Amino acid sequence: MKTLMIVDTLVVSGLIFAVQLNIGTLLQGVDVLIAFSAAMLWLLMLSMKGARQPQVLGVGSDEYKRVLEASILSAGLVAIATVISHGVIPYELVIFGILPGTVALLFTRWILRRILHIRARQGATLSRVVVIGGAPDVRYLVDQIKKKSASIFHVVAIVEDTGQGLVIGDIPVLHGIENLDHLIRVNGADAVMVAGSLHSGSDAVKNLSWELEKSDTELILASSLTNVAGPRIKMRPVEGLPLMHVEPPVFSGARMWAKRALDIGLSSCALVLLAPVFATIALTVRVDSKGPIVFRQRRVGKTGRDFVMFKFRTMSEDAEDRLEALQHENEGAGPLFKLKNDPRVTRVGRVLRKLSLDELPQIFNVLRGDMSLVGPRPPLRTEVECYENHTFRRLLIRPGLTGLWQVNGRSDLSWEDSVRLDLYYVENWSVVGDCIIMWHTLKAMIQPRGAY
Known part of the structure; x- marks a missing residue:
């Protein structure tokens, strides 16, 4: 946390004071005060938005979202101050x-996350945890930690409290909550x-929290709402009773219009900028083999409506x-047909x-409204x-040119994992989250995995 605070302060202060020095003299007290106030405001917004909270560091997109939200809020407040002060506070x-400082902050967070992951492979993590619960719940939780949060949590021991047999690698497993202090x-x-x-009853968590106070050990409750992202969950204490409110997913309204506006804007720009790439690919496809340049296939879109999807x-x-003759060699998951070395x-x-690159023509589908830039995989x-x-x-929202399925392994995913990722996106999508997925898509294109 201290490292992150120092890095944020250096980035924020360095850029703000550099701009102020470029437009002023910094010899006058008012210039120093303006630069200092703007930097402190930005750092305060980062703290208020929880951009340095341990719970969001090292995994997922929430850390980046909070940095973006804090920076946008800071920019808005400084812009308002510029108007009110009639230019005394410079718009620069x-x-x-x-x-540009927002980009720098996001980049430094990305670098620090890479360092954290490297240290995790060497055995260093932010938290060493003991997992307690029934065998099925423990197995699922440990598996998810290994997949997604290995740089944050290291499971050092397990307490299986129902008396069932449980073996997970070389992690020591004990039975009975009385062994917890020893572990x-x-x-x-x-x-x-x-x-x-x-298994020990409804008061078990309360009693456990009291016991952990003695050793200053943190208590973490893993929610059973496995398909619900944090921003949709709100805690509301009523008369000492903690109530968990789960906001419904968004399928209409202003946020959906903003998503569509992003689709139209980016797809229009992409078609113009990528015109030479389209022409080059079209020429190579035509020269390489007989047949049409663009492959058209009927897919199922929003609310189950069929549309024609384009691909090179x-x-x-x-x-x-030739498909029927190859069915016995199918390596795909579930109802999907996939063959790594398809002749x-x-x-x-x-x-x-x-x-x-074969999926680039789907940008036309995005512009037409058949698809979105980010969404579930378009099914047959x-x-x-x-x-x-x-x-x-x-099928509750438009299928996507890219999505969580593409940045998490594509064809290497099992059918269950593919469905789980798509459903998670449908339930928890956001415009900021879409931007982050698009960024990860660019990285996945450079270092492809599961594409064949």
């Missing part, structure tokens, strides 16, 4: 200070994480006719798929016919 502080001392744990409900053709012209893929097609009608009841929630 916003344009040349806070706006904390021996393993140097600084937190206890409760997975699900405890990456397979031979008779690919559909129908052309030479150019293999490169386009590796770099995800045959996939939708295999959906279970809850899976239909993928």
Whole structure:
């Protein structure tokens, strides 16, 4: 935390004072006061938005969202002050200070996160935890920590409180909550994480929190709302009773209009900027093999409406006719057909798929309103016919050119993981989250995984 505070202070103060020095003299007291006040305001907003809270560091997009929100709020307040002061507070502080400074802050957070992940592989993490709960809940929680939060939490021991057998790697497992104090001392744990409900009754968590006070150990409760992101959960204490409010997901209104405006703006710019790339790919596809340049396929969009999706053709012209003969070699998950070394893929097609360039024509789908830049993966009608009841929630919003499925492994994902990621996005999407996913998509194109 101290390192993060120092880095934030250096970035914020350095940029603000550099701008003020460029437009003023810094010899006058008012220049120093303005620069100092703007820097302190920005740092205060970062603290108020919780951009340095341990709970958001090292994993997920919440840390970046809070930095963005704090910086946008700071820029707005300084801009208002500029208008009120009739230019005494210079507008350059916003344009040349806070706006580029936001990019600098995000970049430094990204660098620090990389360092944290490297240290995690060497055994250093922010918190050593003991997990307590029933076998199924503990197994799921430990598995998710290993996948997504290994740089934050290191599970040093497990207390299985229902008496069931449980083996998870080489993590020591004891039975009975009476062993908890011993595990904390021996393993140097600084937190206890409760997975699900405890077998010992409704008062178990309360009694556990009192016991942990003696050793100054943090208590973390893992919510059973596994598909609900933090911003949708609000705590409201009523007469000593902590109530958890879960806000409904957003499928209409101003936020959805903002998402559509972002789609139109970015897709229009992309079509203009990428015109030479489109022309080059079209030429190589035409020269490489016979057949149309653009492959058209019917997909299922929002509310189950069919639309025609565009892609650069990456397979031979008779690919559909050869599909049945290859069904026995299917390596895809669930109802999906995937084959790593599909003989129908052309030479150019293999490169386009590796770099995800075959999907560029879908930008036209985004502009037309069939798709969004970010969303669930657009399914085939045959996939939708295999959906279970809850899976239909993928169709509540427009499918995406990219999404959580693309930045988390694509074809390497199991069917269950693919559905889980899509449903999580549908329930918890945000415009800021979309921008972060698009940034991760660019990285995934440079270092592709699961694309074939």
